[in-house]
Amino acid sequence: xxxxxxxxxxxxxxxxxxxxxxxxxxxxxxxxxxxxxxxxxxxxxxxxxxxxxxxxxxxxxxxxxxxxxxxxxxxxxxxxxxxxxxxxxxxxxxxxxxxxxxxxxxxxxxxxxxxxxxxxxxxxxxxxxxxxxxxxxxxxxxxxxxxxxxxxxxxxxxx
Numbered sequence: 001x002x003x004x005x006x007x008x009x010x011x012x013x014x015x016x017x018x019x020x021x022x023x024x025x026x027x028x029x030x031x032x033x034x035x036x037x038x039x040x041x042x043x044x045x046x047x048x049x050x051x052x053x054x055x056x057x058x059x060x061x062x063x064x065x066x067x068x069x070x071x072x073x074x075x076x077x078x079x080x081x082x083x084x085x086x087x088x089x090x091x092x093x094x095x096x097x098x099x100x101x102x103x104x105x106x107x108x109x110x111x112x113x114x115x116x117x118x119x120x121x122x123x124x125x126x127x128x129x130x131x132x133x134x135x136x137x138x139x140x141x142x143x144x145x146x147x148x149x150x151x152x153x154x155x156x157x158x159x
Contacts, residue, residue, distance in 0.1 A: 070148025078127035
């Protein structure tokens with residue numbers, strides 16, 4: 001005989017002491033569990049596919065630093081082409097507006113990906129290139145990712 005009570009969520013048998021379970025009751029419960037768990041595991045909006053999991057697990061983060069040389073360009077050699085790089089200055093602000101007398105928006109950090117980047121940084125074959133504008137450009141966005149003696153932190157993702 002089926003149980004006197006059923007579980008709230010899946011409707012599985014919840015026997016009392018006077019119930020007399022039969023094999024079919026267990027088979028039915030197993031079928032319910034198999035279908036419910038199978039549907040859940042197959043739901044790709046909740047779970048990564050094997051290919052997606054492999055791709056996510058292929059990214060290796062690297063955190064490092066470099067010191068600005070003061071030159072217009074400096075290449076940071078990582079030994080691989082990253083898929084993404086974030087750079088920011090240590091002990092300084094990411095962005096600073098110098099005011100109406102100079103009219104410059106100094107940008108001390110940036111992001112780069114293989115498909116595009118902010119001004120002042122780009123991905124190269126073996127790392128990334130940072131720039132510092134020698135003069136204030138017409139758009140007043142002065143990228144300064146290689147200021148002399150400034151220490152910068154980077155986060156690079158390799159695949």
